Amino acid sequence: MTVEVSSDFRKKAKSAIFAIILFIIVYILLFLSAIALTVGCITAGIFLIIAKPMFLTLMLGVGLASLGVLISYFLIKFLFKKHVNDRSYLTEITRNQEPQLFQMIDEIVKEAGTDFPKKVYLAYDVNASVFYDSSFWSMFLPIKKNLIIGIGLVNACTKQELKAILAHEFGHFSQRSMKVGSYVYNVNQIIFNLVNDDESYKNTIQSWANASGYFAIFAGLAIKITQGIQWILNKMYSFVNIRHMALSREMEFHADEVSANIAGSLALEESLLRLDLADNSYNNVLNFYENKIKENKASKNIYKEQSYVMGFLAKESDLENKNDLPVVKLEEAGLFNKSKLVIENQWASHPSTEDRVVRLRQLNIQKNADNQPAKFLFKNFEETEEKLTTKLFSNVQYESEKSNLEFDHFKEEFEANYNKDTFDKIFNNYYDNKNPDKFDIENSSPTNENLSFDELYGKEKIEIAYNLIALQNDKSTIEAISKKELDIKTFDYDGTKYKASDAKKLIPTLENEIKTLEKEVTENDINIYHYFLNLAKTQNLESDFKKTYSDFAECDATYENQFQLYVDLSNAFGFVSVTTPFDQIAKNFKNNIPLEAKLKDALKIILKNPLLENEISEENRKDLDYYANYTMIYFSHNEYFDKNLQQLFFAINSYQYYIARNYFLLKKKLLDEMSSLEKNKKHAEVSSF
Structure with a gap:
């Protein structure tokens, strides 16, 4: 199978390659200048020592020579840097464990004309991706890619849709012309590391500076010079990255075309349109259990709950059902995005779903589809789901032994929370x-x-x-x-x-x-x-309706000023997170006393607000009441009191949360009354027949 790249792809590939060539030229000039500086520094250092042999000239000579060496090292350190991806969240699977899944991957790589992945991993989320560890030398040496398949994704698509998504991932590396894009990606990552990843370099300079006060002078000078080099490289990186992003967009379209040729246009289209709903459902479940940490509650199978939430949200949005999965139409996916603004320099690596669907419909490639659930590719999908759920929750710190929430209880609580907050x-x-x-x-x-x-x-x-x-x-x-x-x-x-x-x-x-x-x-x-x-x-509810509407209108009119207090507090106490002279710290806390008094008065009102009575936990109410009624010391004898500072920032953040919550609850109360009035009207009309 051969898929020709578009003229836009060729144009943007040429632009990206030109940017890289220009970067290389600038880099070589900087490198040659650094070599010349190194030779000059070493020569001057040796000359200084020979001219007048003594401890002072020896230290200055060595320090001067190190200046050039440190600058040259900065420009070649990326040669020895290897980017190793974190695999702690991944679970490797083998062909023996999941033969049907591997058979599907075999079919994809054969049709795409690429290599089988080095390893296949399962992840928690709603995603699929290809990754590899890279270094400077990976530009010249072949690298086998690893495949990641999110169980949250498998849980939300058919076999054909999963095939389409995986074919898209391998589509990036399938065609000969795509190697240009892959090469540009590698170079882009190397440039990024060169420009931004300098922690180890700083540590090297710091160690050298700590060896002697003489060396510290030259170490400081080396940092100043490398900062100047970094500024130049940053400008060049922006120039390269903008063109890489534009090329990435075309690479996505091309990979979509490869996918459509393997699995059909419709399978990729329907999976793309459902991804946001699937991801939103997964994150809804995560957020639910985040609020259950204090209760020491976990899930036995988070993906079973994801499926339930996806079905629940689809029903709430009146979505159609097909192959036991929600169908999200293109007009529904873009219903609330009416922006006319497109900033080319800020293109993400993926174009919009709408643009991708339009291209897929133009291709209109049809294939025989296997619309069984993708989870049927696994020997025992429920067992796999439960294993990954256990691994996911093993990262959570509970105060005491955790227990799993029953599925029926999850459904009840989720629906109650949803209705409360929508x-x-x-x-x-x-x-x-x-x-x-x-x-x-x-x-x-x-x-x-x-x-x-x-x-x-x-x-x-x-x-x-x-x-x-x-x-x-x-x-x-x-x-x-x-x-x-x-x-x-x-x-x-x-x-x-x-x-x-x-x-x-x-x-x-x-x-x-x-x-x-x-x-x-x-x-x-x-x-x-x-x-x-x-x-x-x-309905004889005029006074109630007017009061509810007025209460919300009053809150709406004052909310901006209330929020401004939060902004002022955040700015006023921002000095705590940066290095500040001791005398200035004491002055800042003294100057902020009137502002903190406003916060305490506002919290007292919040604690008495009947609308928030059930929103504030007993523990939070106790902490906020203590803060609002007692004077705290945050700094004394050149030392911060961390426990009191934590209480202060807890109070500031709680204030922002509860004024926003009060606003939402007043709005919901008004809308619930309006909804009730309309439903009462319709009920009366039905009853009159």
């Missing part, structure tokens, strides 16, 4: 990323009193709301570009390419669009308010 789906996700808009409640008038609930929360209104969010985010990013907070040269907006210098000119256009959409969203929210106010009147 808004009713009746609103079609309208409020998931926005809040009821700000307006004068008492003096507002609806623009249309005849709109139905379905019209107020229809697709058109959802589109407007999320277009506004995207515009606001795009405007913030473009403002950052105009202020040079983002170091880029060009970007695309709404299909048009702009230079970074043109960003400022684009902002007024976005502001006008934002104003138009803000007006539409506010008008809709006013109509929504009056719609529910009328429902509340007919």
